[in-house]
Amino acid sequence: MQDKVRELQSRGSDVGLEVVDNALLALQGPTAARVLQAGVADDLRKLPFMTSAVMEVFGVPSCRVTRCGYTGEDGVEISVPVAGAVRLATALLGNPEVKLAGLAARDSLRLEAGLCLYGSDIDEHTTPVEGSLGWTLGRRRRAAMDFPGAAVIVPQLQGKVQRRRVGLTCEGAPMRPHSPILSAEGTVIGAVTSGCPSPCLKRNVAMGYVLSEYSRPGTPLLVQVRRQQQVAVVSKMPFVPTNYYTLK
Template identity: 70%
Template structure:
């Protein structure tokens, strides 16, 4: 069993620094604004609502289907996916996960690996020190075509999609008329003739209903837009060894690909792959959209490299929390505004002036008047902090609630995020958390808890 601070694979040499580039501090999907760039991303993926204990004390959300929504059928351009026991959908890598000892669990209506034989702790640390491969094929990938595609997407989200250069992407928020966050998305200006959108699996049905409804309205008014839901698999290769591993299978120079930019290329002999430099771990990484029929071939090529381990939901959850990234349904939802969540940077400057996105009046009023509550990071001693744990102020009165929490494998202490009254949100503020009817000291802490390693080419 590996322990924090001890490399479980001393035989592997330390990965060399990437050439001709610099690291970009900041956050990705659902996180804080990167210091040196205007665009940031998915996690990328998260689900809606619920929770289940994971090995080593971490939680991953198990989403509920939004009320009134129907499951995707794979008909009429929707995603087609094989189903197994309990009606759970299976990704193209399902057999590979099982053959490698993946412990399969339900997640957002899919059967996905929680962890593999090496366990959660070692998998987490291996990703921080080497490289891991995650199957994120449960996340919907949608292509938006038509001359009005930018206007269409901007009518639903807060970001400035029109300013994206070819191949550039951004994290943006789908909002409702109350200013709440319906979902967090990555939108990329594809090099071809469309926008490429990656969204959260637990929100797939409600997102698609919103997209289709708005597209129908726009077409009825003479607009030109149509949607295509992709059946591609999606693989996330994450960790400091990623660039060296992937470059061996690319003719393109990966050192020229910056964080949140993408290319369409051949990867280890598999053509028509979209490689986007992003992820949900805080490490340098890529997400590879690959034709479903070639996904196993590509995954096996990557896993054939000794430094690359398969990783599951448990490691993904603790990695994203260390990086300060939000999980949809836990840390952000339809009752949370971008201002409260610390995601104000996702609002494009032009969009703030135009106020032409859903919930703009409420969101911009919060910008001016300041929110009553804020998302914060917490560190503590004692038992692990779980979602729904009460946060108490100096006088013992409730001032907030934990939304995500786990013991940090990298830091060897408990970390969490949650919402507190604005008066108690300053970093360094001493609070307490109530675990099993006992109070334990907690400290408001800046996020990310672990420095992020997003890569920017020179």
């Protein structure tokens, strides 16, 4: 990385590189803000979803608190200097409402919320339209076509896209990544990219890509799970309603 910076500087670019040695703690859930408020002077009611501020948290200075997360719930992600990370985590865990959670718990939450996992549900070959992420492109940019990939993406926005990311629900065994998705007639039309049992819905949920003509919610499909074909239904996402904090 330093070599790249020096190369750019030799060409006259005003660039620099500063390594910030921070850890990231995610405090998520409907009572996350109330728990955190006990350790900060800032009024978290004024910090809506996708905004951030630098503040002292439970005595640890220079923490950047962002009202966001990867769970579909209200919560914060705290970028904390490494030297204070254990101290802050210990302070948070001192509240009986706060428990440690692993990646499997987070993965089921983000899937219930319909959130993509990079490398599984989207990658460098996925367009925003294929990934059902067209909302990330504003009207001005759509009209101006002044963004990388516009020549491909704008026609897709107009309905000319071969495949789309969809949500799926089914009974029986959980749908797993790479499981083939078939039409009701048995033709392979796509594949699962993420799947797990939903603790909230008490049934299996998944997302994957199918040919566009099969992407309408309510469409019955088949998913090949091991040696058996299970009936699945295209479902709207998020599977579980999100609970992001806004000022409205």
